[in-house]
Amino acid sequence: MHIELTNLLGLDLYTTRGVYVGRVQDVVIESSEGAIVSLAVVNVNKKLFNVGNKGILIPYRWITAVGDIALMMHPMKASSSEEKVPEFRAGE
Numbered sequence: 001m002h003i004e005l006t007n008l009l010g011l012d013l014y015t016t017r018g019v020y021v022g023r024v025q026d027v028v029i030e031s032s033e034g035a036i037v038s039l040a041v042v043n044v045n046k047k048l049f050n051v052g053n054k055g056i057l058i059p060y061r062w063i064t065a066v067g068d069i070a071l072m073m074h075p076m077k078a079s080s081s082e083e084k085v086p087e088f089r090a091g092e
Contacts, residue, residue: 003066005029005036013041015074016064020045024070025055036060039070048075 005027013021026040042055049056058072065071 003036008036008039008066008070011066011068011070013039013058013070013072015048016071017074019048019074021048021058021072022056028057039063 008024008027011024013024015021022041022044024039025042027036028038028040029035030037038057038059040055041058044051044054044056062072063070064073
């Protein structure tokens, strides 16, 4: 998927089931290849992710579509064997 980085900033992020996840605040890039690694998301839906007032980093491989909004795979219930979503504080 080819996308301009600035087009991602400020997008609302939803799951493929239509559930609001949050708003894209920043993009994390792998410097040597220039590939997008993750999206920093704020205003996180606390029904999906138990993060308090923190934001989360969504792995870019979970993103399925980008247009007027961004879509990601719907997360499964957390278990010890599943990948955890990193948290961050806005402005870090």
